[in-house]
Amino acid sequence: QLQLQESGPGLVTASETLSLTCTVSGASIRDRRYYWGWIRQPPGKGLEWIGSIYYSGTAYYNPSLKSRVTISIDTSKNQYSLKLSSVAAADTAVYHCARGDYEIDTWFDPWGQGTLVTVSS
Amino acid sequence: QTVVTQEPSLSVSPGGTVTLTCGLTSGSVSTSSRPSWYQQTPGQTPRTLIYNTNSRSSGVPDRFSGSILGNKAALTITGAQADDESDYYCAVYMGGGISVFGGGTKLTVL
Numbered sequence: 151q152l153q154l155q156e157s158g159p160g161l162v163t164a165s166e167t168l169s170l171t172c173t174v175s176g177a178s179i180r181d182r183r184y185y186w187g188w189i190r191q192p193p194g195k196g197l198e199w200i201g202s203i204y205y206s207g208t209a210y211y212n213p214s215l216k217s218r219v220t221i222s223i224d225t226s227k228n229q230y231s232l233k234l235s236s237v238a239a240a241d242t243a244v245y246h247c248a249r250g251d252y253e254i255d256t257w258f259d260p261w262g263q264g265t266l267v268t269v270s271s
Numbered sequence: 272q273t274v275v276t277q278e279p280s281l282s283v284s285p286g287g288t289v290t291l292t293c294g295l296t297s298g299s300v301s302t303s304s305r306p307s308w309y310q311q312t313p314g315q316t317p318r319t320l321i322y323n324t325n326s327r328s329s330g331v332p333d334r335f336s337g338s339i340l341g342n343k344a345a346l347t348i349t350g351a352q353a354d355d356e357s358d359y360y361c362a363v364y365m366g367g368g369i370s371v372f373g374g375g376t377k378l379t380v381l
Contacts, residue, residue: 189372197309197317197360197372210368213272246316256307256362256370257322264316 152176154247154262162241164271168234172247172262179228180205187250187258188221188232190243198243202250203230237269273297275363275373282379283351291376292343293361299342305364306344308337311375312357320359321346348378356380 158170172186179186187202201211203221211219215234223230234241244266248258274296283289293306300306302324309317319328321337324344334349344363348355361373 196358196375197311197362199362199370199372202368202370208368212371213369250370251322254305254307254323255364255368256305257319258307258309258317258362259319259322259328261316 152249152260154249154260156245156247156262156265158265158267160266161268161270162237164238164269165236168232168237168241168267168269170232170245170247170265170267172230172232174228174230174249177249179223179230180225183252185250185252186223186230187248189246189248189258189261191246191264192240192243195243200232200234200245202255204252239269239271241267242269243267273365273371275361275371277359277361277373277376279374280377280379282381283348283355285351285353285380287351288347288349289351289378290340291346291348291359291361291378292340293345293363293373294343295363300344300363301339301342303364304344306337306339307362308335308344308346309360309362310357311360317360351380353380 185204188200203209209221218235220233244264246264248261251257308321311317325337
């Protein structure tokens with residue numbers, strides 16, 4: 151059974167870089183039918199797509215975050231990672247990793263349980 | 272920048288039918304937008320209901336259906352039940368590898 155699990159610090163200082171890793175188990179991250187995404191949800195607010203990466207390393211980013219986001223993939227570890235630089239309070243959110251369908255880009259399933267990252271000043 | 276729009280809130284009576292919509296501030300949502308719909312209850316991870324306009328995800332009851340109505344994607348719930356009370360989000364493909372979520376609709380069943 152495919153599972154995704156986010157890991158990383160739950161508290162990040164403002165202006166620093168947020169770093170999270172998603173570990174994929176039960177399937178290969180090299181499966182060409184899928185890509186691997188990050189989605190966040192600030193407390194009490196809606197979902198925001200951050201970006202996605204294909205096994206080849208090709209990545210796509212939300213234009214509003216593009217200047218601060220880097221998503222990378224390590225196929226040898228079956229993991230992929232998110233880095234968000236120059237964080238501010240507005241970046242406080244639950245961060246989910248999720249598998250995306252390569253042909254149906256908007257179909258994210260399954261999702262990781264999510265990890266709350268709080269940006270402190 | 273194009274924004275994906277959803278009704279902020281809707282209500283439906285138990286057993287009734289309700290349609291949630293997903294549009295764009297500029298342009299139309301079509302099947303090429305590959306719209307998907309997610310249901311989220313408080314404290315839970317989003318659950319896929321519909322993908323690629325009208326394909327129902329595994330285990331989703333057939334009272335949930337997706338379609339294109341005019342220039343918007345639509346999620347229709349027929350025979351609403353109390354546990355349908357949730358937040359619903361659509362996601363739309365904008366091209367260039369970019370997907371965007373709508374702001375969500377809070378559905379009340381009363």
